[in-house]
Amino acid sequence: MGYSFSFGVLLMLLVALVLSAFRILREYERGVVFQLGRFWKVKGPGLILVIPGLQQMVRVDLRTLVLDVPTQDVISRDNVSVKVNAVIYYRVLDAQKAIIQVEDYHAATSQLAQTTLRSVLGKHELDDMLAEREQLNTDIQQVLDAQTDAWGIKVSNVEIKHVDLDESMVRAIARQAEAERERRAKVIHAEGELQASEKLMQAAEVLARQPGAMQLRYMQTLSSIAVDKNSTIIFPLPIDLLGGFRRE
Template identity: 55%
Template sequence: MAVWWVTAVVIVVAALALCAVSLKVLREYERGVLFRLGRLRPVVGPGVLWVWPGADRLVRVDLRVVTLTIPPQEVITRDNVPARVNAVVLFKVTDPELSVMAVENHAVATSQIAQTTLRSVVGRVELDTLLAHRADLNDDLAKNIDRQTGPWGVHVKVVEIKDVEIPEAMQRAMAREAEAERERRAKVINAHGELQASDELFQAAEKLSGNPASLQLRYLQTLLELGADQNSTVVFPLPMDIISPFLQKASGFLDSFADRTAQGTNHGGTNHGGTNHGGTNHVGPTMKGTR
């Protein structure tokens, strides 16, 4: 009787151990690639699965999106600028059977392909393109990597370049270039502003010249603005139409004074010429005697 109980207990324990080893549970996002005696069986879905110990081998395949970080890669751009570029790749398995049968480890293979493709694509573009048109490079990388991983049942969804590191000397050169570009834009904008301001001033001058009263009102407004502040020195601008008569009279006076001065000088020269004429009569015999 005791032997029978011991045998029953052993059988039950062995059965429980067999069930524990043979029963497999696949989650909803997992698929199972089953090999029985080395031969491929159909892909099994989520749920409870019975696997014969020693005869079956189950390979679990995750169907979720996998995030793969590409380590920094030393690359040289098309314009011979060294840079360190790293990226992130998002991929998922679309065919569990191919991901097991076509490649040994689809995650490692995808990582290696992503690294080599990153170096190849970045080496074909210039540094400005790498910095300014990163979205186009991301699309190009995703298409190239997906074309190579497609036969493995792996679909690359997104490739994003995370960071681009360039030498400090190149950073300083780019900073100087950006500063010069900003100064150029500032000068151009200032020149356009001066041109527009000159056009507006020209139109304002035309309007003010048509009505002298408006010019006087503008003059009084300017005086009011100057008197509003506590200034120790006040400058009174005088319109040209007010002082122009005085300037004309002053110019006429200076011209008449110059004419009178010129006439006085000519008259004095004539008297001196008469003296010379008298001297000439006296010197004539002397010069003659000398001869």
């Protein structure tokens, strides 16, 4: 009786040991297998066999991961303090490097992203951060991708989400924008005056060619005044008439 019970327990342990050797990896997962502490191979996806006691497996997710970079205090090249945060999209291309070359690739990528964000943005002025965001995203992505390549990680995209300014800086930018609009309005007004003066000069040249053209223009002006029910009469005084008084 005791012998059969021990045999049954042993058989159950053996079955459990065999079943524990089988692992199922999803399509987006890979298993980095170590045999007696040394790297053996990368397995998956599907059903794989891991010998208990001799082999250990580490699962690696190959899907694109989203990393939210915390808000960073950045001083721009023109000495303006801003707060910037971003989001990074990356994925593991080489599972072996991601497990062997770095202790925690997710934490390492997060810390590297924070320092790179401060370093790259600190080389640009505030106007570049606000107007050239696409180019800054590309610069940060290229720097990160070059450094994470040794970890088997591909940084596919970087997006700067917010650039928060101090309240005094917001007011300064508003004043600058208002001054710029006033400058444009004055330039447009001056250009209009210039065009009007050129047209008036052309009209004067045309009227000077015919002596009666001025009288016709005078009659047209009187008719325009009469439409408004105005009792004021405008009588043009020729300059030639005054010339005789000057000679006397």
